[in-house]
Amino acid sequence: MSILHRPRALALCAVAFVIALCSGAPVAQAQSVLRVTTIPEEAATEQVRKFGPIVRYLERALGMKVEFTPVNDYPAAVEALVNRQVDLVWFGGFTHVQAQLRSGGRIIPIAQREEDAQFRSVFIAQTGSGIKSLADLKGRQVSFGSQSSTSGHLMPRNFILEAGLDPERDFKRIAYSGAHDATIASVVSGRVDAAALDITVWRRFIEQKKIDTSRVDVFYTTPPFFNYNWSVHADMPAALRERITKALLALSMDTPEGKEVLTLNRATRYIPTRAENYKGLETAGRSAGLIK
Numbered sequence: 001m002s003i004l005h006r007p008r009a010l011a012l013c014a015v016a017f018v019i020a021l022c023s024g025a026p027v028a029q030a031q032s033v034l035r036v037t038t039i040p041e042e043a044a045t046e047q048v049r050k051f052g053p054i055v056r057y058l059e060r061a062l063g064m065k066v067e068f069t070p071v072n073d074y075p076a077a078v079e080a081l082v083n084r085q086v087d088l089v090w091f092g093g094f095t096h097v098q099a100q101l102r103s104g105g106r107i108i109p110i111a112q113r114e115e116d117a118q119f120r121s122v123f124i125a126q127t128g129s130g131i132k133s134l135a136d137l138k139g140r141q142v143s144f145g146s147q148s149s150t151s152g153h154l155m156p157r158n159f160i161l162e163a164g165l166d167p168e169r170d171f172k173r174i175a176y177s178g179a180h181d182a183t184i185a186s187v188v189s190g191r192v193d194a195a196a197l198d199i200t201v202w203r204r205f206i207e208q209k210k211i212d213t214s215r216v217d218v219f220y221t222t223p224p225f226f227n228y229n230w231s232v233h234a235d236m237p238a239a240l241r242e243r244i245t246k247a248l249l250a251l252s253m254d255t256p257e258g259k260e261v262l263t264l265n266r267a268t269r270y271i272p273t274r275a276e277n278y279k280g281l282e283t284a285g286r287s288a289g290l291i292k
Helices: 006-023 044-062 074-082 093-103 114-118 150-162 180-188 199-207 238-250 256-264 275-287
Strands: 033-038 065-068 088-091 107-113 121-126 141-144 173-176 194-198 216-221 229-233
Touching: 033 044, 033 074, 044 065, 044 238, 044 256, 074 088, 074 093, 074 229, 088 093, 093 107, 093 150, 093 229, 093 275, 107 114, 107 238, 107 275, 121 150, 121 180, 121 199, 141 150, 141 180, 150 180, 150 194, 150 275, 180 194, 180 199, 180 216, 194 199, 229 238
Parallel strands: 033 065, 033 088, 141 173, 141 194
Antiparallel strands: 088 229, 107 229, 121 194, 121 216
């Protein structure tokens, strides 16, 4: 194109841009901020502490601003990704399933911890309570975590049902603490007789000497199941999704940064995952009446 024709071409481009804006037609624009959240399985202060290092890592690895914003409850995390108010969410297996169903299959799991392929829940009680098995929960006050929690409700309820108990019929009272740390506190204080929670949270409490196992301890550990993952919406550009996945899989305990991120997320490393891994949780949810 000659120099004489260039101003006219630029003017035409400008007119086309204005027309696109006025007509509502999409204008390509590179994403500048990656918005991240998590299911609130622990207190908001703990969420911020735990996810701060991974936010800083992703900013460096992706070369873009990353913002972490806690949400109030599990359903809020589901709605945030389904409605594309956030771009990347740390889901439990059941919240991932709920998001898949709410979005019509538009949620893509991209990475999970190695531990999530063989995850477990634990049931705890005061050691002097006389509770030694799931059968002993009959007539007792029992707490779960959030109603949408995989390890704090769905799978514990699933194994209770398999043991021949119906929580609504056989328990004296059912409580929902909302978070795993609150679940532990409810047993320690005696507000409930027993409770179910994420095994990795229980182990962290023991490692940090936040619990006296001579007073409160595990009486039942569930069989393994798939659990947590990092998920994105299918509308995310494939190139960005691949860069995020690559960054997560590159984290290593052999580097100071990787060790900090992985340790805070109670992981040894991240591995690839796929939607099929969580089909069993959907089946369990339907069997337990938690998915209609």
